[in-house]
Amino acid sequence: DVKVTQSSRYLVKRTGEKVFLECVQDMDHENMFWYRQDPGLGLRLIYFSYDVKMKEKGDIPEGYSVSREKKERFSLILESASTNQTSMYLCASRDLYEQYFGPGTRLTVT
């Protein structure tokens, strides 16, 4: 059974903190993605990776970076968290036709 896990379901951080969101998939997929979901804006792609150590900017990469040191793990990094980064963050991995999502991390930046 396909499984994508995210390290935290809920996270509260202060403005200016460095934040790490971890995602692990057990399907040996090459492609992994980070999205944020906001009301009225749908899912917006932040970064994606199609191989270890490879990364591509999505539609809204500003304020974020990523790391893919192992095939199964894709990390999203907020270098200096800001209140406008309060959101639901969703990780996904993909086979040829479908993306599989993790449960999401609700991040609040105060």
Next chain:
Amino acid sequence: DQQVKQNSPSLSVQEGRISILNCDYTNSMFDYFLWYKKYPAEGPTFLISISSIKDKNEDGRFTVFLNKSAKHLSLHIVPSQPGDSAVYFCAASEGISNFGNEKLTFGTGTRLTIIP
């Protein structure tokens, strides 16, 4: 620029009736379309997809229709059940290939409520 649009943020349908969710796109290079369903506090789950070489795909109670000339797709749920209450996202990608690394572009979502 929103390339995939779901113009109805919400929809309420009586249980047993048909639910029709609509999605429009602007990028003529999109050739593969998907619908995802999302419950609160969970990640989206794949529902059904359609390739641009088809105009209809059916899976149980769910049917997706694609009108390429109008750049429009719709999801029909018949009959609607209370468990169908969720947010539905349509998504599109261009250039299906063996690499599978094409990104998906998502719409803004439609919240479907099934009234018992």
